[in-house]
Amino acid sequence: MTDQSELAKAEDEAANWAVLLADDPEDAELVRAFSAWLDSSALNAEVWARTLRVHRGMAALSPATRDRWPETASVGQRKKIPVDSDAMRRDAKGIAHFWRALSRKANWLPLASLAVAACLTLALLPQLTLRLSADFFTGTGEQRSLLLSDGSRLFLAPESAVDIAYSDGGRSVRLLEGSAFFEVQPDPGRPFSVDAGGTRTTVLGTAFGVDRTDAGAVVSVVHGCVRVEDRSVSPEVSDNLGAGDRLAVTRGRGASLTRALPGEMALWRRGELIARNLTISEVVESFRRYYSGVIWVAEPLASQRVTGLYRLDDPINTLAEMAEAHGATARQLSPWLLVLSH
Template identity: 25%
Template sequence: MSMFKHSAAADSNSDDRLEQATHWFLRVGSESAGVEDLSEFKRWIESDPKNELAYKQVSAAWAGIGAHAAAPEIIVARRNALDDARRAANRRWSIRAWRVRSLALAASICVALIGTALYFYLQQGVYSTGLGEQRALRLDDGSLITLDAKSTVRVAYSDDVRLLVLERGRARFDVARDPARPFRVQAGNQTVVAHGTQFNVERVANTVLVTLMEGRVSVTGITPQTDTPAVPAPGKKLSIPVVELSSGQGIQVRANGSATVVRKIDVQQATAWQSGRLFFNNESLASAAERVNRYSKLQVEVDPSVADVGVSGTFTAGDASAFVEAISTYFPVRAEHVSASVIYLTAQD
């Protein structure tokens, strides 16, 4: 019996079937696919008409990107997904390992399909993403915005300045150089001024996070950590703090304006959300849940009694159940299903 033959329980789960279809699409399309792979694929297709339908859905979605195939973001996404498939085809997996890797592949291809299928040019207006959705937005100056799930950005270009306002969520900005027009991103009371660079800006748990992958940025809106008076002395100007960040650095600015600079960030972790992974490094449970909720219909609500529990680990975007299971297993946290779409986390009695 093929180890890819699904159980009756999996038959009732369309998400599982699409995961399998995604795996097979990448596996048989890889350069290393052999006769054994094709034989197993044929058995899987013929075992249930719904399998063939799921495979056609994945194939059609992938083909739908064709009109944008020359965009660099799509070329990279396709190359990464196929590289995953080539590596996977050379492994012998257990059923459990296959499900984990299949889910990761499904997440990667779905991010690519959802994000790049909505790739287009823009200059003015408000742009948003929904639950589990990502978008790549090309500005007419050549800059690129990649919006995370449940995020909103307002674009206001003029002859003098390129202004973008991140109203919620997270976005990556790949900035085209234009010395005549500064590129500014406003998030709450903070403004990030870019100098031809690549960086993330995120609003989560009443804080603003800036992570810089390449180049240089200036961040304003920071409360001075000195005894500088709020009102300047006669004849003197009020000193406005500006934090300069260079490649591989980040900053977290809290609601009161106080800030913490991270001198060295993990760039792979900072950009992992674009490929469907969520990294937490001693993150408060409240903010971790807020990020998880961007991707899943199953929403996680956190009681104040456990809001500050520190969470570390790697999770697949959209898999809220696995997140809750891990939290309730390793911490004194109880998970209560309030409804079919809400899980409430509170302290154990």
């Protein structure tokens, strides 16, 4: 586990590098020193990747930067994707120009450093708050299997969090983020319910999965039956689901019911993903919780459709093979940036 003082030190250094590079992004000696700092530890690379993500969210790197990313050979099966230090340096220049413009407006370079630190704090605060309010949570690429006090079993997907409240009259779980699967021990006197952002699923004894998404929630039943209610959408949802039912509740759009084989539900527990006529961009979304960095897919590759069974626990090689099958390549431009493009 990363020591908090080390993390704070790395974040301060990242903010300082942004200011220094903003002052003179063409200084070759400065860039060499920055590259040495970046390569000196995985923590430095991770913190800098967060800085880049915050920057992209605020203003985004110039699209021209992506056009100048160098071509590399496609990646074969189970081979390590090479890290491109030149592209990493160009990313540094891109963010440097942004912060230089900011500091000129303020006419005070320390203000740019404070801005970087403030943005990093704003970016990380939601995760910190979430974890403080959760009873159990998982990190990137991590799964957990938990035996609850009533004998029910809870499975957490990567980057997921739950809050559990048991009482004499009921068993309540809040899915704060991500995906969870439940094998519930029957107890008619204590109904078991899961709340995912307003979508409430209630059962007596069953096995089912709940996914909380930015758009709403998805409930999938493997066996038994559940009741799903959501009064925040129109029309309101109040449906009974049985084995093989999958109900997707979308904020502002209502709900849609589909059928699936129970054995194909919550395949993330086995580290697998089934894609049926999905765009590559949609498939990549499922891998983001398994990769500690940014995955970027260029057009027209992002819009191409795929069908297949994919391994989630090896995102770099799986996505490289997917890209290669469509005449594209996967390039790891830094330890925390994976690009798929033609």
